[in-house]
Amino acid sequence: MEFWIIQSLNALSFAMLLFLLCAGLSLIFGLMNILNLAHGSCYLVGAYTALSVIAWSDNFFLGLVSGSVAAGAVGFVLQRFLLQRIYGRRLLQVLLTFGCMFILGDLAIIIWGADPTTLRKPEGLTGAVDLGGIIFPKYRLFVIAVGITIGIALWLFQEKTKWGAILRAGVDDEQMARAVGINVPALFTVVFILGTALTGLSGVLGGPFVGVYPGVDLEVLLLAVVVIIVGGLGSMKGAFFGSLIVASLDNFGKALFPELAMFTIFAPMAIILAVKPTGLWGRVL
Amino acid sequence: MKTKLFTLPTRLMCLMVLMCIPLLCAPQGVQAEEPVKIGYTISLSGVYTALGVDLRDGLNLYMEEIGHKAGGRDIKVIVEDIGSNQVSRALDTGRKLVEKDKVDVLAGVVGTGSAYALAEFVAKHKLPFVISNAGADDLTQRKSNPYIVRPAFVNSGGSHPLGEWLYDKGYRKAVLMGADYAAGYEHVGGIARTFKEKGGKVVQEIWPPLGTTDYAPYLAKIDRNADVVMVFFAGADALRFVKQYADYGLKGKIPLAGKGYLVDDKILEKQGSAAEGVLTESHWCLLLDTPDNNKFKEAYTKKYGHPPTLYSEQGYLTAKLIADALNKTGGKVDGAEFVETMRSLDLKAPRGTVKFDKFGAPIQNSYIREVQKVEGAWQSVPIKTYPMVNQFWVWGPEEYMKMPAYSDMKGKWAE
Numbered sequence: 079m080e081f082w083i084i085q086s087l088n089a090l091s092f093a094m095l096l097f098l099l100c101a102g103l104s105l106i107f108g109l110m111n112i113l114n115l116a117h118g119s120c121y122l123v124g125a126y127t128a129l130s131v132i133a134w135s136d137n138f139f140l141g142l143v144s145g146s147v148a149a150g151a152v153g154f155v156l157q158r159f160l161l162q163r164i165y166g167r168r169l170l171q172v173l174l175t176f177g178c179m180f181i182l183g184d185l186a187i188i189i190w191g192a193d194p195t196t197l198r199k200p201e202g203l204t205g206a207v208d209l210g211g212i213i214f215p216k217y218r219l220f221v222i223a224v225g226i227t228i229g230i231a232l233w234l235f236q237e238k239t240k241w242g243a244i245l246r247a248g249v250d251d252e253q254m255a256r257a258v259g260i261n262v263p264a265l266f267t268v269v270f271i272l273g274t275a276l277t278g279l280s281g282v283l284g285g286p287f288v289g290v291y292p293g294v295d296l297e298v299l300l301l302a303v304v305v306i307i308v309g310g311l312g313s314m315k316g317a318f319f320g321s322l323i324v325a326s327l328d329n330f331g332k333a334l335f336p337e338l339a340m341f342t343i344f345a346p347m348a349i350i351l352a353v354k355p356t357g358l359w360g361r362v363l
Numbered sequence: 364m365k366t367k368l369f370t371l372p373t374r375l376m377c378l379m380v381l382m383c384i385p386l387l388c389a390p391q392g393v394q395a396e397e398p399v400k401i402g403y404t405i406s407l408s409g410v411y412t413a414l415g416v417d418l419r420d421g422l423n424l425y426m427e428e429i430g431h432k433a434g435g436r437d438i439k440v441i442v443e444d445i446g447s448n449q450v451s452r453a454l455d456t457g458r459k460l461v462e463k464d465k466v467d468v469l470a471g472v473v474g475t476g477s478a479y480a481l482a483e484f485v486a487k488h489k490l491p492f493v494i495s496n497a498g499a500d501d502l503t504q505r506k507s508n509p510y511i512v513r514p515a516f517v518n519s520g521g522s523h524p525l526g527e528w529l530y531d532k533g534y535r536k537a538v539l540m541g542a543d544y545a546a547g548y549e550h551v552g553g554i555a556r557t558f559k560e561k562g563g564k565v566v567q568e569i570w571p572p573l574g575t576t577d578y579a580p581y582l583a584k585i586d587r588n589a590d591v592v593m594v595f596f597a598g599a600d601a602l603r604f605v606k607q608y609a610d611y612g613l614k615g616k617i618p619l620a621g622k623g624y625l626v627d628d629k630i631l632e633k634q635g636s637a638a639e640g641v642l643t644e645s646h647w648c649l650l651l652d653t654p655d656n657n658k659f660k661e662a663y664t665k666k667y668g669h670p671p672t673l674y675s676e677q678g679y680l681t682a683k684l685i686a687d688a689l690n691k692t693g694g695k696v697d698g699a700e701f702v703e704t705m706r707s708l709d710l711k712a713p714r715g716t717v718k719f720d721k722f723g724a725p726i727q728n729s730y731i732r733e734v735q736k737v738e739g740a741w742q743s744v745p746i747k748t749y750p751m752v753n754q755f756w757v758w759g760p761e762e763y764m765k766m767p768a769y770s771d772m773k774g775k776w777a778e
Binding site: 081084085088091092187191192193194195196205206213214215217218286287288289291292293294297301328329330332333336337339340 | 409410412413416543569570571572574575576577579580581583584598599602603606607610611612629630633
C-alpha cells in the first residue's frame with residue numbers, strides 16, 4: 079500500500095512538472111501552428127536565470143518570477159523578430175527554432191559554464207514530510223500544488239475571461255477572428271510570451287530535482303513532445319491529462335518493470351500515433 | 364609572346380613541380396629539430412564538455428611548466444574537439460590528425476565508445492595512444508592492444524578495494540544501483556565482486572537508464588533492510604541521484620557508497636548536505652596532502668582561478684607521462700617501442716606513484732573517502748589508502764579474464 083501511495087504521489091508530481099512544461103508548447107501550436115523546437119531552451123533559460131537570481135537574492139520566489147520573465151523575453155524576441163517573418167512556413171520554422179536551440183544552449187554554456195547544477199529549494203520546503211509512515215519530499219508536494227493551481231487558473235482564463243474567449247476564437251478560426259476585429263498578430267505575440275514564460279516557470283520548478291545542465295533543453299523538449307502527442311496538440315486539456323497519463327505510465331512502468339525503463343515513455347506515444355494520430359484530446363486539424 | 368609561355372597547362376605543371384620541392388628536400392635526419400606532435404582529442408562540446416575543459420587545462424599546465432620541451436625536442440599539442448559520444452567524429456578527427464598533421468602520439472578521449480574506435484585505429488597506424496579518461500575495462504583487458512597506455516583509471520580497478528572495504532566495515536546486505544550501460548556494470552560490478560567474495564550478499568539490483576530525470580520510482584523500490592547501497596552515477600545523474608536519495612529520507616538510513624564520480628568535487632558543492640556521509644573511492648582526491656599534490660593544486664589554482672578536478676589531474680599526468688618518456692628516449696618517438704618506454708615509467712604524479720602493467724593499465728593508489736564538512740565546505744576526506752592497486756586485484760591476469768566480464772554479470776549478482 080505504502081508503495082502505491084508513494085509511487086502515485088511521485089507520478090503526480092512528475093505529471094505536474096510535465097504539464098507546466100508542455101502547456102506552453104501546446105498553446106502555441108494550437109493557436110499559431112508553430113512547433114517551437116526552441117521550447118527546451120526556454121526551460122533552460124528560465125532555470126539558469128533563476129539560478130543566478132537565487133544566488134544573488136537568496137529568494138526562490140524571486141527566482142520563479144525572474145525565470146518566467148526571462149523565458150518570456152526570449153519568447154518575445156523569437157516570435158516578434160524571427161518567427162513572424164516566416165509565418166506559415168512550417169519547415170523554416172522548424173529549422174529556425176532548432177537553430178535557436180543550439181545557439182541558446184551554447185550561450186548558456188558560455189555564461190553559466192558546463193557543470194551540472196541544481197537550484198536551491200526554498201526555505202521550509204527542504205527535506206521530507208512523514209505522512210503516517212510514508213516519507214515524501216515536501217518540495218514535490220509543493221510542485222503538485224503549483225501545477226494544480228496553474229492548471230485551474232489557465233482553465234478559468236480560457237473559459238471564463240474575455241481574453242480566453244479571444245484566444246479560443248483565434249484557435250478555432252483565425253480568419254473569422256480577424257474579421258470581427260481581433261488584433262490577431264498582437265494575440266499571437268501575447269500567447270507566445272505566455273507560453274514561453276510558463277515553460278520558464280517549469281524550468282525553475284524542475285530545477286531543484288531535475289537540475290540544469292547542458293543538454294537538458296533537448297531532454298525536456300523530447301518529454302514535452304511525447305506528452306503533446308499523447309494528449310493531443312493544441313489542447314490545454316490534452317496537455318493536462320496527457321501529462322498525467324505519461325507520468326503515471328512512466329513512473330509505474332519503471333517501478334514495476336525497471337528493465338523496460340526506456341520503453342515506458344515512448345511505447346504509449348507509438349501506440350497513440352498508430353491508433354489516434356491527433357492525440358487523445360487533440361483537435362482534428 | 365609572353366602570354367604564350369605561360370599557358371594554363373604550363374602553369375599547372377610549374378605549380379606541381381613547386382609542390383614537390385618540399386617533399387624532395389625533406390631530409391631524413393631532421394626529425395630531432397621538428398617538434399613532437401601530440402594530437403589531443405577531447406570533448407569540448409556536448410555532455411562531457413566540463414571534463415574536456417579540465418583535461419585540456421591540466422595538460423596545458425604541465426606543458427607550460429616544462430616550457431613545451433622534453434627529450435631535447437619541442438612539443439606541439441594539437442587540441443581537437445571530438446564532441447561527446449560521437450564515435451564517427453572521433454575517428455574522422457583521428458584520421459585528420461594522422462594524415463594531415465602527422466602526429467606522433469594520440470592522447471585524450473573522454474568517452475568509452477570513441478576510445479574503442481580509436482584503439483583499433485591506432486593499432487592499424489602503430490601510433491602510441493595515451494587514454495586520458497575513458498575507463499572501459501576491456502581496453503586493457505580482453506581487447507587490449509600494444510599501443511595503449513592509460514594514465515587515468517580502469518572502471519572496475521578502484522571498485523575492488525571499495526567492495527572489500529565495505530565488507531570490512533561491517534556491511535553484509537547490499538543493493539546495487541547504477542546507470543544502465545557498460546560503465547555502470549563495470550564500476551558497480553567491481554564493488555559487488557569483492558564484496559561477495561568476502562561473504563557479503565547482494566539483495567537487489569536496480570539499473571535506471573543513463574540520464575534518468577527522476578529517480579523517485581527507483582528510490583521507492585530500494586529494499587529498506589539493506590545495509591548499504593552501492594552505486595555508480597556521474598555528472599548530472601549523480602547530482603540528481605544524491606539529492607533525491609536525501610529527499611526521500613534514505614540519507615542517514617542506508618549508507619550510500621560508490622565511485623568518486625558520485626560526489627565529484629565540482630558537483631559536491633551543489634549536492635551540499637545531501638551528500639553528507641557518502642562513501643566513495645577515487646584514484647585522486649583534492650584533499651590528498653602530499654607535496655606533489657599540493658604543488659599541483661597551488662599551480663593550477665593560480666593559473667585558472669579555481670581548484671583542479673580529477674580530470675585536470677588526468678590531463679596533467681597525460682602530459683607528464685609523454686614528457687617523461689621523451690626524456691628517456693632522448694626525443695625519439697617510435698610506435699610500440701615508445702609505448703613500452705611509457706609503460707616502464709615510475710611516475711611521480713599528484714595522486715601518488717603510478718606504474719603500468721603489461722597491458723598499459725595503471726597500478727596506483729586507491730583512496731577511500733567520506734564526505735564531511737571541512738572548514739565550512741563539503742569535501743571528500745580520504746580515510747583509507749589501498750596502495751598500488753592493479754586492475755586484476757588479487758587475481759592473476761589469466762584467471763581474472765576467465766571470469767565473466769561485468770557487462771555479462773548484470774542481473775546475476777543477486778541470487
